[in-house]
Amino acid sequence: MRVALCGITVRFGALTAVEDVSLAIEPGEVHAVVGENGAGKTTLMNVLFGLVAPQAGAIRLDGQDRRWTSPQDAIRHGLGMVHQHFMLQESMSVLENIVLCAEPAGRFGLVDFSAARSRLRRIAEQHGISLALDRPVARLSVGERQVVEVLKMLYRQAEVLILDEPTSVLTPQEKDRLFATLRSFRTAGKAIVLITHKLDEVMELADRVSVMRAGRLVWSGRLSQTSKEEIARGIVGGALPPARQRAVRTPGEPVLAVRDLEVAGRSGAVGPLSLRVHAGEIVGIAGVAGNGQGELIQAITGLAPALSGEIALCGRPVTHLDVERRRRLGMSYIPEDRQRMGLALGATVSENANAGRDDRRAFTRGPFLDRAAMARFASGLIERFRIRVGGPSALAATMSGGNKQKLVVGRELARNTPLVIAENPTWGVDIGAIDFIHGELMRMRDEGHAVLLVSTELDEVMALSDRILVMYAGAIAGEVAGTEADRETIGRMMTSRAHQALPEVA
């Protein structure tokens, strides 16, 4: 099926998210749509999928004008979309999730699960996908959940597949598997739209590239007619940021000391873990998601109780203190989940920016809020962290992912605490914002703060860390100095306990 978007324009209030964009999606091709967060990629695809109604422009399927009243309309006409945030029912099985809203009705209106099962088997076999259909989704890894989303589209006989940042949650191996599946779709004559900001993936998989910047389409054509550098320049609209220089500095006093920490995890206890983070260094924790990093961070921040062991912050024991006291002692935390933990989406930017500040007197008068002072502080953050948003009184929900993240990072770093904990700080964020956030973390290190960085993106850990700890199955599988790190060694530690015999990690 041929899809054409003609002159699409979308406005949210005063903000023009997409302006007069036209592009064509051809069957048997992978079409990469790249651009910074806030460039309008997701909005454009939401238009195609019927989630957003455009102010102007038309959608054409095989030359016929279409107008969607809802995503169901688009699905009926052979479109499928995998969103950045998965839309699955955790307590239901894989099979139930896939047939949901498209159940094959048998006699008496009962759901004919066996028919669905055999059809799914055929689809999975055809594209080389293997997945246990009866497991509850709650017990699947993030990568497996994505496979469920992809199968869901195939089950609905989608001819055009839209994937929004599909690899941001995957390990390198899972990514390879996904790409193999997508190649199989291409061979089968399906059209694939890949929204991404990772240029390596574009170079690896795409046939056609469209570059968006600030709501406009700046370039569209075959991949063979362009180069990685040219695409990158198109995305940022100018020269690329220079490679990062690392100032040499000797680490100072230990700021965070964790000894023999054990935490309750979803599948058994995590730990015992011991680690130290000194002033003026970035310690990176690498590992595939779900190997105990989340539990470790929850225990350090005070969000989850420690079963045993000790945590000391700036030389003071904090194992039994609550989140508020730990933060006051000198801890900032950039959580992985900005939608739920990092921000209150229903509140304004200003309200989000001021939450969790220690100097409450700066924005209150007695028991009353000083709204003007709150707005001033938020405006300061908006300016300093180059957050693209309507203003301090805009709702947090109106920002794009990268800008939401910048707000969280800005709020936390502005507290200027001795310890900064950053958990996947650039998850689903564009090149410009990644560079900016990395720069800020480096600046904190250079100014003598201790930074604990947890990331499932190996490149990120390697680019920033002075020391790298690798977590596997709830324990620290090994330590590598940042300068000596190579992907092979770390990759091996990420998947085996072989390095447990190494001397204790300090």
Add this chain to the structure above:
Amino acid sequence: MRTLRESAVLREAVSWGVALAWIAGVLFLLMALVGAPFGEALSAFLQNAFGGRRLSYLMATLSRAALIAGMAVSVMLSFRAGLFNIGGEGQLVAGGLVAALAALFLPGPPLFVLGASILAAMVAGAGWALLAGLLQLHLGVPLLVGSLLLNYPIRYIASYLVAHPFRDVQSGMVQSHLVPQATWLPYFPGTRLDIGILFIAAASLFAIIYSHFTLHGYHARMNGLSPAFARTVGLPVGKLTLQTLAMSGAIAGLVGAVAVFGVHHRYIDGMLVQPLYAWTGIIAVLLVGMIPWAVPLSGLFFAAIQTGAAGMERSAGVPKEIALVMQAVIILFVASRVSGALVASSERRAGGGEGA
């Protein structure tokens, strides 16, 4: 942009029109069913909600509205903080009971007795609400369950106390003695409306200021929007929960005291439970989506519907059951319309979510 807004207003007007037409249609059908004259019933409804000789019915509506709005304000404080405290009834009863008993047994000048009794009622309401909060924080009983279940013991404790130890036996009813007449809340000059409504107005004003302008109210709202966020940025969630519940309960207790000193002048078994003040208050809050300034108006709406329907029964001979069905129909259509409009406007404000 301008045309967009105009068309939105037009859409809004049309959907209100449709809702009103539905209400009229269903009511007409119901009246035809029981053979009541439509015009007469309608005028009886309006007359009994807002009219009467020297506006006496309007005063009855206002008096009822005060109690409903008070409960609504109490519930709103909890709901906005993300605390599903549905134990307003228990807190109300605790307040009413303690107010009546305190006034009966406290010595001293009437004004002191009145003030101390109201204070005691607020403490009692707050205490009862705190009990639910402590159950959640220390024993892990969800607030929704704990607060609901705590409605029953206090109700029967109150029934027992006015049926046995403190019963006004001569009256032949299950009720306490009358509180000293000097402590009764006076009426507004020339009306039959007691000044209790001023207490409720003060509580509403406090709630509006608290919700919009105080640090505590701001923290509570953050917790209501996202509990995970509140915990992550280190807001004192446990303390916030208890303080908010105490405020909620104190306002419910105040409502109980107003009912005693303004309306009944004693504690009568069931006087705070049967009229469903607490539950109507919850619906009144949900109707306007927890927007503080709209909560008292919503309380007035419910009171008017209830007194109007009661009047229809009295003057136009519409059977009580049918009057109650009509009441439900009106509430249903208006509620769906109002909350629909509120959801739509909050979606417009959010501007279509993550626009990456």
